[in-house]
Amino acid sequence: MIMKNNLLSLNQFFFIIIQTQIGIGVISLPYDLHQVSKQNGWISLIISIFLIQIIILIFWLMYNRFPTLNLYDMQMIIYGKWIGQSINFLYVLYFVFVGSLILILFSNLINLWVLPHTPYWVNMLFLLLSCVYLSSSHITVIGRIYTFLSTFFIILFVLLLNAIPELKIYYLFPIAKEGIMPILKGVNQSVLALLGFVVILFVLPVVKGTAKQKLKTMSGAIWFVGFFYLFVVFISFTFFSTEEIKVVPQPVLYLLKSFEFAVVSRIDLLFLTIWIMSVATSFSTFLYLASLGTMQLFKSKKRTKFVWVNATLIFLLVIVIDSKLITIQTYAKYVSNSGYIFSIALPILLYLVMLLLKKRHKEGHSS
Amino acid sequence: MKKIIVKLLTFIIILSMLTGCWDERPFKNAKIIVGVSFDQGKNENIESTVLIPTVQGGGIHSETEKLQTVTTEANTPLDVRNHLDIMVSNSIDPSKLQVILLGEELAKKDIYPILDVFYRNAYNNLNAMIAITEGSATEVINTQPANEANQSKYLVGIINAATNTTLYSGENLQMICAELFEPGEDFVLPYLSKSDENNSVRFSGLALFHDKNFTGEVIRHEDAVLLTLMDGHKGKQSRITRQIPKKKDYDVYNYVTIDVLKNKKDIKYQLDQNKITIDLNFSVRILEYPPNQLKEIKNIKELTKTLEEELTKEATSIIKKLQEANSDILSLGRKAQAYHYNEWKQMNWEKDYKNLEIIPNVKVTIKDIGIID
Numbered sequence: 238m239i240m241k242n243n244l245l246s247l248n249q250f251f252f253i254i255i256q257t258q259i260g261i262g263v264i265s266l267p268y269d270l271h272q273v274s275k276q277n278g279w280i281s282l283i284i285s286i287f288l289i290q291i292i293i294l295i296f297w298l299m300y301n302r303f304p305t306l307n308l309y310d311m312q313m314i315i316y317g318k319w320i321g322q323s324i325n326f327l328y329v330l331y332f333v334f335v336g337s338l339i340l341i342l343f344s345n346l347i348n349l350w351v352l353p354h355t356p357y358w359v360n361m362l363f364l365l366l367s368c369v370y371l372s373s374s375h376i377t378v379i380g381r382i383y384t385f386l387s388t389f390f391i392i393l394f395v396l397l398l399n400a401i402p403e404l405k406i407y408y409l410f411p412i413a414k415e416g417i418m419p420i421l422k423g424v425n426q427s428v429l430a431l432l433g434f435v436v437i438l439f440v441l442p443v444v445k446g447t448a449k450q451k452l453k454t455m456s457g458a459i460w461f462v463g464f465f466y467l468f469v470v471f472i473s474f475t476f477f478s479t480e481e482i483k484v485v486p487q488p489v490l491y492l493l494k495s496f497e498f499a500v501v502s503r504i505d506l507l508f509l510t511i512w513i514m515s516v517a518t519s520f521s522t523f524l525y526l527a528s529l530g531t532m533q534l535f536k537s538k539k540r541t542k543f544v545w546v547n548a549t550l551i552f553l554l555v556i557v558i559d560s561k562l563i564t565i566q567t568y569a570k571y572v573s574n575s576g577y578i579f580s581i582a583l584p585i586l587l588y589l590v591m592l593l594l595k596k597r598h599k600e601g602h603s604s
Numbered sequence: 605m606k607k608i609i610v611k612l613l614t615f616i617i618i619l620s621m622l623t624g625c626w627d628e629r630p631f632k633n634a635k636i637i638v639g640v641s642f643d644q645g646k647n648e649n650i651e652s653t654v655l656i657p658t659v660q661g662g663g664i665h666s667e668t669e670k671l672q673t674v675t676t677e678a679n680t681p682l683d684v685r686n687h688l689d690i691m692v693s694n695s696i697d698p699s700k701l702q703v704i705l706l707g708e709e710l711a712k713k714d715i716y717p718i719l720d721v722f723y724r725n726a727y728n729n730l731n732a733m734i735a736i737t738e739g740s741a742t743e744v745i746n747t748q749p750a751n752e753a754n755q756s757k758y759l760v761g762i763i764n765a766a767t768n769t770t771l772y773s774g775e776n777l778q779m780i781c782a783e784l785f786e787p788g789e790d791f792v793l794p795y796l797s798k799s800d801e802n803n804s805v806r807f808s809g810l811a812l813f814h815d816k817n818f819t820g821e822v823i824r825h826e827d828a829v830l831l832t833l834m835d836g837h838k839g840k841q842s843r844i845t846r847q848i849p850k851k852k853d854y855d856v857y858n859y860v861t862i863d864v865l866k867n868k869k870d871i872k873y874q875l876d877q878n879k880i881t882i883d884l885n886f887s888v889r890i891l892e893y894p895p896n897q898l899k900e901i902k903n904i905k906e907l908t909k910t911l912e913e914e915l916t917k918e919a920t921s922i923i924k925k926l927q928e929a930n931s932d933i934l935s936l937g938r939k940a941q942a943y944h945y946n947e948w949k950q951m952n953w954e955k956d957y958k959n960l961e962i963i964p965n966v967k968v969t970i971k972d973i974g975i976i977d
Binding site: 349350352353354355403407409410411476479484491495496497502 | 621626627726729730731776777778779781782784785786789935938939941942943945
């Protein structure tokens with residue numbers, strides 16, 4: 238069955254989670270948060286990290302019941318063949334839609350900031366092709382690449398440190414002057430930015446280590462991402478004034494654009510180059526998950542083939558959406574909100590059904 | 605064999621993709637502009653002058669840089685670019701812009717419409733310096749002293765020198781943007797004027813803004829250091845020279861020059877009494893003190909007291925000027941909103957700011973007197 242050296246190490250597991258979570262959203266997160274909860278967005282972010290901590294705890298409990306199965310397999314066993322397959326099919330659709338959303342937002346941003354004259358599909362095709370190559374590899378290869386690419390986070394972090402002399406803490410105050418409602422609405426926004434943790438349910442069975450170690454690693458990853466986001470939000474909120482951030486949809490890039498090094502005069506472009514890797518990694522994860530699902534649906538062993546199928550699907554979907562059937566904003570809203578169903582509601586439902594039916598792995602109470 | 609062919613083909617395809625034909629912007633097709641000035645035009649429009657550098661000659665030593673200046677009138681800053689495009693060979697590229705000058709008359713109206721294009725386009729350089737000029741900006745940008753080859757470098761140099769000596773905070777186009785938008789917070793810009801004697805430009809103070817308009821009030825350059833320190837910025841040096849009570853007949857003896865090493869600020873609000881106290885703590889080094897009597901502690905104490913009185917008096921007059929111009933450079937309004945929200949809510953800051961009693965209180969600590977007593 239599963240070979241020892243075909244397993245992910247705990248480190249790789251950690252980086253797969255953070256690379257999937259940190260992606261397209263990080264650049265506009267401060268703006269999105271500020272839209273709904275003003276300068277109190279950081280409180281919403283902290284609340285949502287706690288919420289997600291609870292959810293991944295449930296994921297872990299599910300894993301403890303079926304330590305060798307991923308979400309697709311679990312659903313087949315718990316719900317039976319027909320319902321299980323249809324839910325799995327919905328998951329595949331969801332991943333395909335998320336993938337196309339990432340592609341659209343990515344190429345829009347590149348068009349806006351770097352290459353205004355390049356046709357959008359060219360930008361997409363480059364990202365798509367390199368991600369197809371990445372996600373047709375084995376999960377351990379993906380894990381290794383993600384680990385390597387994560388070293389670039391240090392650069393992102395250091396670049397943002399430039400802004401520190403210009404920060405004005407008083408832009409964060411007064412705290413909660415508009416009451417508690419805007420903060421709660423902000424929780425919605427920040428959960429959306431943190432989506433992607435559902436990948437945990439699919440890779441947990443292929444990670445080396447005891448159940449406890451895994452729980453520590455995944456919680457660590459969630460908090461790492463949470464603190465990184467918090468840092469970004471804090472920097473943007475105190476660099477831009479409360480009125481200014483309302484008109485700056487990509488505050489992180491805008492902030493970096495106002496600095497200049499002796500050698501690099503456009504730091505925002507440097508940031509963008511590194512950020513593209515983060516986008517590519519989260520896109521590859523979704524492509525990987527989609528191909529895993531289709532493989533399950535068609536009872537096939539050749540995943541590479543399905544990576545191509547899904548990639549083509551995604552590309553066609555993007556072309557259709559771009560022909561102005563619906564606006565990107567509404568599409569983004571639908572897709573990211575459906576994340577609640579697939580990342581939170583359905584797994585929790587599955588866990589409740591497990592509890593109700595008292596289902597456990599047949600080999601007994603392992604771990 | 606087949607493998608090699610496949611590899612070779614992929615290689616060629618990838619190579620052909622790397623060229624990026626759509627967005628190439630070769631230097632030879634663009635006229636970089638390094639400086640631009642805007643003035644109130646004659647017919648409700650704006651008059652603009654741009655600086656375009658051209659490199660002439662070749663080889664290592666024989667290159668000379670020349671600046672071409674072009675003036676035109678148009679309705680908006682981007683319209684200016686349209687007008688310029690038909691006046692120069694190749695198209696105008698503002699991505700290396702270093703300095704923006706705004707004429708006094710134009711700045712008294714709203715400055716945001718002028719700056720909007722610089723904030724909006726991703727190619728533009730947000731690191732550019734911006735300054736207000738006394739009289740016409742066109743005249744200032746066209747001023748070229750004999751020993752300076754490049755006006756834009758010259759103007760940026762003046763502003764940078766002012767930043768190093770704490771005459772100006774050094775805020776660029778982006779840094780002022782926060783204060784431009786935010787109510788309860790205002791900003792200053794360098795105020796440049798042309799001196800006719802030797803055809804040069806001088807930094808003559810800080811132009812006070814309120815909201816998005818130049819108020820017309822200028823803090824003289826003698827007071828600019830103190831205002832910049834009060835605002836919490838400090839350059840490499842911050843020298844202040846002040847008169848001391850008369851000791852000798854020869855007048856040069858009666859001055860002291862200090863360099864502020866550290867500045868701390870503490871604002872205390874008593875908004876129910878319409879009162880704000882600003883405590884400023886300066887750690888200073890004595891740079892110049894001809895009377896030469898700093899051996900005794902008594903004399904140091906006396907000098908400290910003189911400096912404190914003198915600086916407090918000046919800070920009071922600066923704040924009075926800020927209040928008259930209704931220009932909240934010290935962000936008192938936004939900070940009141942942040943830390944004293946309930947009191948702030950009952951006030952109408954926009955109107956009440958003028959009538960507040962703002963008391964500055966300068967404390968001086970002499971840390972260093974140099975290598976002689």
